[in-house]
Amino acid sequence: MTIMEPRKHGDASDGTVGGRQTRFEGNLKVTGGATYALEYPLEDLAYAILVQSTIPAGRVISVDAEKALAAPGVLMVLTPDDDMGLLVASDWGGNRPDNQPYYPLPRQVQYNGQSIAAVVAESREQAVEAARLICITYEKAPHVASFNDTAAGEGKVMDNLTAGWGDAEAALAAAPVQIEGEYSTPREYHVAMEPHGLTVKWDGDQITVWEPSQWSHGMARSYSEWFGIPYENVRLISPFIGGGFGSKGAALAHGAVAAFASRKLGRPVKLALTRPQNFTNYGGRAATRQRIKIGATEDGILQAIVHRGASETSTYADWPEQTGAATPILYRIENFSSQHRVVPVNAVTPGALRGPGKNPSAFGIESAMEELAYKLGMDPLELRLKNYADHDYQSGKPWSTRRLREALTEGAEAFGWSRRSHEPRSMRDGKTLIGWGIGCGTFPVLQAPSEAMIRILRNGRVEVVSGAIDMGQGTYTILAQTVAEVFGIPADQVEVHLGDSRLPGSAIAGGSMLAGSILGAVHKAATAARDELIGLALNDEKSPLRDTGANTLTFSGGRVAAPRDQGPSLTLSELMAALGRDEIEILRNTLPEGATAQEQHQAWTSMVKVQGPTMGEYSMHSWCAHFAEVRVDEDFGTVRVSRIVSAFDCGRLYNPRLVESQWRGGIIMGIGQALLEEGLVDQRNGRTVNSNMGDYLVPTNADVPHIEVISVGIPDYGASALGGKGVGEVGIVGVAPAIANAVFHATGKRVRDLPITLEKLI
C-alpha cells in the first residue's frame, strides 16, 4: 500500500469534482520518487529471464540445459519438462475448467517468440548469458505467418458479432450511389515505456507480487488459482504503472514462471521481459481487414451498409478485434449487415489495445464515409450531419446522451472547416500539399461494481482506500477531489491509498470504466461516512453541535456547522476530538443490497458483473469528432500532421486537466497508428522483425502538433453516478481515418491500409 502525500497546487485546486487539480502523484513521478514494480529492493533477489522459441510452429523435442546450468551464477533452468503443478486459472468471464494443468512453458510451439524455457541466476546478466547457451531441439510443423498467407483460409465467423437489420443487400443494390472499399490495419503494439515484469516473494504459502497491473484483484485471483492457494494469500501491489494501454489487465505466463521459480528457490525473484519479448509474450492489436459497401441516395442519405471484416487470432484462442464495432452506431441506417471472422495464425493471441474493436472499425467506416462524400461531391461534414443517428439503430434504444452533432459543429468551427476547399490537391504551400479530414469516434460506457473505504481520522484528515489502479489517468487525484467535495475540505486534506489487491475491490482500469465505476463507490462511502459523522455530532452528548437544534450539518470551507449559523463551527479534527473518536471507518460498495461475500469476490475478480452500454433502457457511449490537417511533401510522400482539433462528448469531466491529457494521449497514439506503427512479420518464420523501439516507430514529440481538445458533453447520470462517461479510449478512435481522409484531400490518393508510409504516396 502506498500512501500518497497529498499536495495542493495547480490553478484550481479547490478540491471539488470538476476542478483542474494537477496529478497527486505527478511530483513523485518526475522526481523519481515513485517506485515501480521492478524497482523494489528486496534482499537476496534472484533474476529470471525467458528463452523464446525461434520457430513458429511445432513441438519441443528436447531442451539441452547442461551448459546453461554450468554457467556462472545459474540457479535454475525451467523447461517444458518441468511440471510446475499449476492449474489453469479463470478467464475474465470467471469460467474455469476443472483441474486442468497449466503449462506456462508449453511443449507445443504455437508462434515464434513463445516462451519455452527460463533461466534463473544470481544476476540478470548471468541469466541472459546462460539463456543463450540453452539448446532447444524442435520438431517443426507448417505455419501460417499472417492472415494474408494463402494457407490462412477465410477463418471462422463469430456468430455473436454478426449483426443485421432491414435488407442490406437489396437496399444496397437499389441505391443510386454506391461505394466499396477494403480497409486494413496491421499488427500494432502497446509499447508501454515500462516493460512487463514482476518482483515476487513467498512467505510460506503467502505470496506477494509487485507487478504493474490494471486490475489488482483480477490478477491476484489468477495467482491464487494457478498455485491452488486461497485468494487471501495473494497480495498484488501496483501503485504505479508505466503505461498499460490494455496490456496489463491479466496475469501472464511469465508471472507464473517467476512465482514458481521463487517458491522453488525459496528466494524472491525478479523477471523483466526484454523489449523484444514485449512484442511476443502478450498480444497487441490484431491485424484487421474489412470490406465496406455503402449505398446512398444522390443527396447523400444512407440506404445500406454491408460490412465484412476479419482479424487475426492465434491458433489456440479466439480473440476478435471487432471491425464491426463502430459501424452500426455512428449513423442513421435502416438496412445493415455485418459479419466478423477470426483467422487463426501462428502468433501470440492478440489482446486489448486502446479502443479495441472500435478503433479499426472506425478506420473502416469513417474512411468509407469520406469516400462517399467525395463521390457525391458533398462536404464530408455535411454528409455526417445529414445522416445523424437520432437513436441507436442497432439496439433500438434511445441514447442516454449523444452530443456528436455538437462535437462535429463545434469542432468544425474551432478548426475553421468552412474555409476548406473541396477538391483534392487544391490546398498547397509550395511543394507541400495540405489536406483536411474528419474522423468520428465512439466508445461504449461500461460500468462495474466497485467498493471503497473512507476513514475520517482524528487529525481531521480523510483517507480513501481502494484497490483501484492509477496508470497515469488520474485515479489518485479524482478520488481525492470527490472526497474533498463531500467533506467540504481542501484536497490536500485527503489521503489516497490505491493499487493493492488487499484493499477494497474495484473495476478494472480498462474499457474506460474505472473512473465512473469507482467514483460511485467512493462517493457513496464518503457520503455515508459524512452521515455517520453528522449523526454523532447531532446526538453525542460531548458534541458542541448537539444543542444547535439542527437536524443536519453543513460541510464547507473546511468546517462543520449547523445550517444558518446556529451555533459553533468546527474543523473535522476539532469535531473528532470533541467526540473522542480516533477514526470513523466506512466501507461501501455499489453492488445490490445483500450481495453475498461470494458475489462480492466474483464482482472484484471477474468481469461477470460488468454492465454493457445497452443493458439498461438507454444506449450509452462516449463520442468524438476529430479534425486533422496534414502536410504532405508531394515528392517524398512524407506526411506530417500539422494541426488537430477534437471535440468530445464524454459527459461530465471529473477533472478536465486530466481528461484533456488522456484525450491528447489517445490522439497521439492515433497519429502513430495512422502514420508509423506496424509489426513487420517475416513470412518465412512468423517472426516480428521490428520488435524494438528503434524499428517499431511511435510518434516523437516532433511528430505531435498542437492539439486542441474541446468538451461538448453534459452530465449523463444514466452512465455513471457522478455523470461522466469513459474518456480513456475514445480519444484514439477516429484519429487514423481523420488523418487518412486528410491525406486523400491533400494528395488525391486514398490509402486504405495503415500505416500511411511514404512509399504509398510516391
Next chain:
Amino acid sequence: MRDFSYLRASSAGEARQAALQAGSTLLAGGTTLLDLAKCGVMEPETVIDITHLSGLGGITLDAGGATIGALAKMGAVADHAGIRAAFPAVSESLSLAASAQLRNMATIGGNLLQRTRCSYFREPDVFPACHKRNPGSGCSALGGVTRNHAVLGTSDACIATYPGDLAVALAAFDAVVDLGGRTVSVDDFFLTPGNTPERETALQRGEMITAITIPASAAAKNSTYLKVRDRQSYEFAAASAAVGLEFEADGKTVRDIRVVLGGVATKPWRARNVEQALVGKVLSAETVEAASRLAMEGAVSHGANHYKIELAPRVVARAILKVGGLV
C-alpha cells in the same frame, strides 16, 4: 551480455596495442557497442575504454578546413558555430541523426563505425545466417522484410544499409579519416560488401580513428543535408542526400558539385555520375531532375525497398535545387 574484461587505456598508444588482441574492442560513447552486446551481436572479451584520453576531443578550424577529434561528441560538433558556417551539411547531418540523448553520448569516431540496422544482423538467435556476423553462413535478409535495405552497392552476400548520416556528408567534401599512422579518405574508408560483408571499413586490427579532417571548399560552405523519413525525428533515413554546390561567377553555371546519398546503399554513396552530369551546366529544375536520376544507376531492389529507387533521386534533386537557390 557476456562478461568481458575492462581496460582503461592510459594513452592512444596503449589503446592501439591492446586493440591488436583478437576479441578486443574500443569503447568510446558506447551507443553502438552496448546496444549490439545486448543483442548478442558483439561479444567482446576485452573492452578498451578510451573515453578519457586527452587531446582527441577537439574541434579546430582554419582557412584550410576543420579537424575534428575522434572523441568529440556528435552534439558538440553539430552545435559548433564554425562547423555550421563552413560545413552546413556536416552540422545538419549530425543534428538530424539519432536523438539528443544519443548525440550527447556518441563520439564522431564511433559514429563512423556504427553498424547496420538490418534486423537480421541484429537477431542472431533467430536468424543465424548472416555473412556479416558469421562469414559463410548466408544472408537472412534476402527474401525477408527488406523495406530498409540497400539498393546500391549490394551483393549476393549482403544487402544491409549503411545507416549513418555524418559519413554521407563527410564523403561529399573529401574528408579524410586519420588513423594515427595513416590517413584514408572517407570514400575509401567504407567498403561495399562484395564477398566479404564482414569487412565494413578499411580499419585494420590495432588501428584507431584519431581525427577527421575536412578540407574547406566553396561547395562545402554552400551545402545541405536532406534526410527523408516517415518519422520527423529519431529515425534512420529512407533516403538522404548531402549536396554541396559552387557556381561559376555567373551565379548559375555549376563549377563544383558534390552529391552523396545515404540510406540507400551499403556505404555512403558518392554519386559522381550526377556530379559530372551537372558540372559546367546551368542549373535548372530540368537538368537537376535528369541528372539526379543517374544516382540510381545499377540500383537493384529486393521487394519492399523498391520505393527507394524512386525516392532517392527526388531527394537528391531537392537538395541540389535547395543549395542552388531554386526552391
